[in-house]
Structures are given as C-alpha cells and as structure tokens.
Amino acid sequence: MDNYRQMMAFMWAYEHGSFSAAARAHDLTPSAMSKLISRLENRLGVRLILRGARQITLTEEGLAYLNSAKNVVSAMAEADSLAEGLPTTISGNLKIRTMPTFARYQILPWLAEFLDKYPLINIDFELNAVYQDDFDRGVDIAIYGGVLPSSSRIATRIGESEWITCASPTYLKKFGNPIHPQDLLQHRCFHFNFASSWNKWDFVENNESFITPIKPLASFSQGDFLRDLALQGEGIIRLADYHIGNDIRLGKLVPILTEYKSKIKEPLYVIYANRKLQSPRIKCFIEFLQQKLKLHPWKIDF
Structure with missing residues (x-):
C-alpha cells in the first residue's frame, strides 16, 4: 500500500508541476509529498526528479518510471471496469459443513425453496457431527452448537437447542x-x-x-x-x-x-470466515437460514 502511495505521489507531482501544487490537490502537506517521493527513490535506488528546478524535471530514470507507472494505473482501471461488469446475479458454489441431523431436520425441509429462489447456486453439504475449522480448504459456512474453540472466525448465534x-x-x-x-x-x-x-x-x-x-x-x-x-x-x-x-x-x-431437567440450553451458531469479504451467496444463505429459524421451530413445551 505504501509503495502504491509513493508511485501515485510521483505521478501527482509530475502532473501538477510541483510538490506543493500536488500536495494541495490531494490533501497532503508539501513535506509529506516530498517524503513519499524520497522513499520511492530510496527504494528504487535511483534519482527520479531533479531538485532545485521551479518546475518538475524528470531524470532519464524518472521518465522510464513514469511510463511504467502509467501502465500500472491503466491496468488497475481496466481491472476495475471488468469488475463493474461482473454479473450481479447470485451464483456459484456454496460449501456448508454442519451436523447431519441439523441438515436433515432443520435445513432440508426448506432447501428446495432456497434453491428455487437462487437457481444459480450449487450447494455442497459436508456432514459431520464434530465441528472443524475447514474454511481454508473451501468451506464457506459451518453450522454447529455448543462451545466453539477460540478463533478469528465470525460466529453468529441463530438459536438454541435443548x-x-x-x-x-x-x-x-x-x-x-x-x-x-x-x-x-x-x-x-x-x-x-x-x-x-x-x-x-x-x-x-x-x-x-x-x-x-x-x-x-x-x-x-x-x-x-x-x-x-x-x-x-x-x-x-x-x-x-x-x-x-x-x-x-x-x-x-x-x-x-x-x-x-437441566435449564442449560446449547447455543447454535452459523460460522463463517470474514464479515467484510462475505460473498453474496454466503450472505443470502445466512439471511435465509435466519429467517427460517427466527421462531425456533423446534421448541417444545413440556
């Protein structure tokens, strides 16, 4: 990230003709602008800008670096434009690990409804009574109850069982x-x-x-x-x-x-790897699950 800021500071300085003008345009101090470019030059081991001139004057190495920097910015702009064109429909593979009985009795009854609503999602269920952190090998969502091991994963409580x-x-x-x-x-x-x-x-x-x-x-x-x-x-x-x-x-x-009868209830959680980088298919499944289970349909009074 700092390397990118150094590159952009160099390009801004060239575009605006001076450190001070570039700093004002991008909400930086002239000192901060100068430090970014100095770090860039130190990192590359070459002088890019000739100091002392009223206008920005690039060295031969500076001209070569400018062309390369423009190519980088152009490639990033192209990547962003491609991303904007990605399909907005919710699709893809969704791997879910959960307890066999929970899948059979609390997911299977409404699974067809979910698949009808999101026909481009392919769900792969991995059933095991014991929770394991398998997010690094492709699991998107885990649904388990009880005391979970301490980790950086996100666990959202979706109910409780007796x-x-x-x-x-x-x-x-x-x-x-x-x-x-x-x-x-x-x-x-x-x-x-x-x-x-x-x-x-x-x-x-x-x-x-x-x-x-x-x-x-x-x-x-x-x-x-x-x-x-x-x-x-x-x-x-x-x-x-x-x-x-x-x-x-x-x-x-x-x-x-x-x-x-013990009054202790066992919490049930939906677990996923990252809240901020959650894909649409993960988000829509969790929301669907929460909607279906919000009234605790299995609760028994006796």
Missing part, C-alpha cells in the same frame, strides 16, 4: 419409567461414540447440577441411529430438540425425568 432424555411408549411400558436419573444405570441407554458434551447426561436436583454416568449398550457416530433405536422401543436416548421435536409432538417419543 437436549431431551426420552424413550418410546413401548419401551416405557415394557421396562418402566425411570423415577430418578440414577435409575438410568439400570436401563438400556444409547449415546454417541465420540468425545462430546452430548454424552454427559446432566440433570438438576435441589438446584444442584449433576451428571449421571451412562453405560451405553451401543454407541454411534450418527444421531439418527440413536433415534431409530428409541423409536423401535429398544432403549433410552438423549438428543436435541431440533432433532426429535416432531417425534415428541406426535407421541412417538416421550420425555422422561422432566422434573430433573
């Missing part, structure tokens, strides 16, 4: 309803097979939080396997309301131990 301990009516009829969280140790339970706070089944009793150490019969990397087992009456699970909210509304799954 983790619900539940089972099917069939299971509860066959094995009984747990009365206290400690009873879960005697029940058939399932959870995730990777290190996660999701495997910490937290409850509250007498205003004190505690975690029940679940011993799962089986563990999976995908929440839908846990959901399917619960729907089949095979055991107790703990999943997010954005995932199983509809199953609970339909009575397919029943929340249990509600009197011990």
Whole structure:
C-alpha cells in the first residue's frame, strides 16, 4: 500500500508541476509529498526528479518510471471496469459443513425453496457431527452448537437447542419409567461414540447440577441411529430438540425425568470466515437460514 502511495505521489507531482501544487490537490502537506517521493527513490535506488528546478524535471530514470507507472494505473482501471461488469446475479458454489441431523431436520425441509429462489447456486453439504475449522480448504459456512474453540472466525448465534432424555411408549411400558436419573444405570441407554458434551447426561436436583454416568449398550457416530433405536422401543436416548421435536409432538417419543431437567440450553451458531469479504451467496444463505429459524421451530413445551 505504501509503495502504491509513493508511485501515485510521483505521478501527482509530475502532473501538477510541483510538490506543493500536488500536495494541495490531494490533501497532503508539501513535506509529506516530498517524503513519499524520497522513499520511492530510496527504494528504487535511483534519482527520479531533479531538485532545485521551479518546475518538475524528470531524470532519464524518472521518465522510464513514469511510463511504467502509467501502465500500472491503466491496468488497475481496466481491472476495475471488468469488475463493474461482473454479473450481479447470485451464483456459484456454496460449501456448508454442519451436523447431519441439523441438515436433515432443520435445513432440508426448506432447501428446495432456497434453491428455487437462487437457481444459480450449487450447494455442497459436508456432514459431520464434530465441528472443524475447514474454511481454508473451501468451506464457506459451518453450522454447529455448543462451545466453539477460540478463533478469528465470525460466529453468529441463530438459536438454541435443548437436549431431551426420552424413550418410546413401548419401551416405557415394557421396562418402566425411570423415577430418578440414577435409575438410568439400570436401563438400556444409547449415546454417541465420540468425545462430546452430548454424552454427559446432566440433570438438576435441589438446584444442584449433576451428571449421571451412562453405560451405553451401543454407541454411534450418527444421531439418527440413536433415534431409530428409541423409536423401535429398544432403549433410552438423549438428543436435541431440533432433532426429535416432531417425534415428541406426535407421541412417538416421550420425555422422561422432566422434573430433573437441566435449564442449560446449547447455543447454535452459523460460522463463517470474514464479515467484510462475505460473498453474496454466503450472505443470502445466512439471511435465509435466519429467517427460517427466527421462531425456533423446534421448541417444545413440556
């Protein structure tokens, strides 16, 4: 940037015929103008302007540099004109990394509407339950919940989720309803097979939080396997309301131990690399997402 200012100061001085006239025209002091040109000459290692003359007089090297500088400015002007002619329609590839269940239950229902509105956008979903910072390898947007690692990325909160301990009516009829969280140790339970706070089944009793150490019969990397087992009456699970909210509304799954339910909610974020350099396709997807989720459609009252 400083190199560019030095070059422009040289050209301004030549165009206006003196340092003082160029300085006045470009809101600089004559001293500042002189320093910019001196730095340019020192950097190049040659004298460009002959001092002492009333009018700007260029050396042979100065004339050669002037021609090169004009070519640079001309090339930049051409690049700007090309940029102005770029299509204003929102298009291109959009790579999104998010949790499989969030994509299936909270994005897929309205994705066709988004694609109809923006037919020139191609979306590539990368689904993984665990957040990773993959923006340097092409990810445009990430959508994840919980505590995020400290970084320079931009994280905008788009909602919150509640983790619900539940089972099917069939299971509860066959094995009984747990009365206290400690009873879960005697029940058939399932959870995730990777290190996660999701495997910490937290409850509250007498205003004190505690975690029940679940011993799962089986563990999976995908929440839908846990959901399917619960729907089949095979055991107790703990999943997010954005995932199983509809199953609970339909009575397919029943929340249990509600009197011990933790009041802690897990924040959900849309994450992207840079707020200022955000492409139109990223911006329009985030705005569409926020519009669809503004009423927290998965919220359950029980």
